[in-house]
Amino acid sequence: MSLSPDVSEGTCNDGYCVYIEPRFWGGRGISFVTRPQIIEKAALEAMREHYQQEIVDTIASEAFEESQIPGKGVGLIATRFLPKGELLVSEPPSLMVHLDMRDDMPKERRLQMQREGVNSLPASTKWEALGLMGHWGGDQVEDILDTNSFTVTLYKALDHHALFTQTARLNHDCRPNCMYTFNPRTLTQNVYTIQDVHPGEELTISYIDPSVTFKERQEMIQFWGFNCSCSACTLPAEAILASDERVRLINQYTSSLENWSAENNATPEMAKKLIELYKEEKLFCIIADGYKLAAYAYNAVRDRYNALRMANFAINYGLQSWRYMGGKMIDALQLLTSPEDHWTWGQRYTHAQS
Numbered sequence: 001m002s003l004s005p006d007v008s009e010g011t012c013n014d015g016y017c018v019y020i021e022p023r024f025w026g027g028r029g030i031s032f033v034t035r036p037q038i039i040e041k042a043a044l045e046a047m048r049e050h051y052q053q054e055i056v057d058t059i060a061s062e063a064f065e066e067s068q069i070p071g072k073g074v075g076l077i078a079t080r081f082l083p084k085g086e087l088l089v090s091e092p093p094s095l096m097v098h099l100d101m102r103d104d105m106p107k108e109r110r111l112q113m114q115r116e117g118v119n120s121l122p123a124s125t126k127w128e129a130l131g132l133m134g135h136w137g138g139d140q141v142e143d144i145l146d147t148n149s150f151t152v153t154l155y156k157a158l159d160h161h162a163l164f165t166q167t168a169r170l171n172h173d174c175r176p177n178c179m180y181t182f183n184p185r186t187l188t189q190n191v192y193t194i195q196d197v198h199p200g201e202e203l204t205i206s207y208i209d210p211s212v213t214f215k216e217r218q219e220m221i222q223f224w225g226f227n228c229s230c231s232a233c234t235l236p237a238e239a240i241l242a243s244d245e246r247v248r249l250i251n252q253y254t255s256s257l258e259n260w261s262a263e264n265n266a267t268p269e270m271a272k273k274l275i276e277l278y279k280e281e282k283l284f285c286i287i288a289d290g291y292k293l294a295a296y297a298y299n300a301v302r303d304r305y306n307a308l309r310m311a312n313f314a315i316n317y318g319l320q321s322w323r324y325m326g327g328k329m330i331d332a333l334q335l336l337t338s339p340e341d342h343w344t345w346g347q348r349y350t351h352a353q354s
């Protein structure tokens with residue numbers, strides 16, 4: 001394979017190789033442990049684009065600082081008022097590791113290649129990565145990956161672990177105030193606030209799908225190996241019951257609003273309640289889904305004005321969320337551009353409404 005002059009190939013085993021580009025992103029460097037064809041098809045172009053580029057410090061570091069958070073280790077605290085939609089971090093991964101390696105090769109060989117990937121990074125990036133928290137013990141690089149990495153799509157759905165050294169310091173909250181998106185074309189992850197954040201508040205993201213009950217969330221978070229001490233999971237028992245009921249209703253209304261069969265009687269009123277529930281539950285990280293359904297529900301009864309309002313909110317919230325990258329965003333934009341041409345127009349319109 002012809003690599004760019006600065007990408008070097010390290011050890012290869014069982015169809016996977018270590019690749020290092022030390023000049024990527026103004027000298028931060030990047031390492032891959034992946035399949036050769038993925039480097040060729042998905043990563044080389046992004047690496048070339050950022051190869052000689054002078055990268056200004058895109059981390060709005062005056063906006064937050066690291067601090068010890070009781071029961072959670074290090075976390076990030078806002079140092080000034082951060083309005084909804086503020087870009088906090090825009091960073092590339094230091095290390096990307098193909099997930100299939102866990103099945104495709106003996107563990108010790110994989111661990112050795114992962115260590116080679118980190119050790120080949122420029123010194124400051126390497127020490128930044130090795131300074132991250134490890135939660136499980138055992139091999140240091142594997143532990144850091146398992147504690148901090150994001151599962152991202154580089155070539156095919158959810159195919160790599162990616163280690164972002166700034167984003168890794170964000171603790172989990174089931175009702176987070178930040179969201180992130182990963183762009184495989186530019187190899188960057190952006191983190192945005194999804195609600196106004198005041199100085200002294202902790203910045204958080206959700207590591208799990210938060211639209212489930214307290215008990216289900218505890219089970220999911222066990223995958224990450226800790227007991228969640230977030231704002232929603234430390235509420236008094238009665239408040240947790242009330243929250244679970246709101247979550248149950250959100251899921252019930254969502255299924256109903258997503259059902260387009262003739263006998264279904266979902267209404268804009270239901271969509272309005274859905275949005276209220278998202279707000280009461282502080283589920284701003286997924287409220288875009290609610291606004292999209294509300295836009296559909298209004299459009300379905302030819303209430304053009306409210307359909308446009310809701311689609312606008314869906315896009316506004318969706319811009320900060322990986323869930324809205326691609327199809328969902330395009331669909332909401334189509335509705336916003338021309339409600340009458342959208343597939344939902346008049347779908348639930350009856351003569352009684354005329």
Ligand SMILES: C[S@@+](CC[C@H](N)C(=O)[O-])C[C@H]1O[C@@H](n2cnc3c(N)ncnc32)[C@H](O)[C@@H]1O
Pocket residue numbers: 071072073074075132133135147148168169170171172173224225226227228229230
């Ligand atoms: C990606 S790291 C986050 C940054 C980390 N606190 C540090 O010191 O670098 C994930 C680890 O942080 C801790 N953590 C994150 N969110 C937490 C939460 N809601 N409750 C308790 N511990 C949490 C857990 O130890 C978890 O394994």
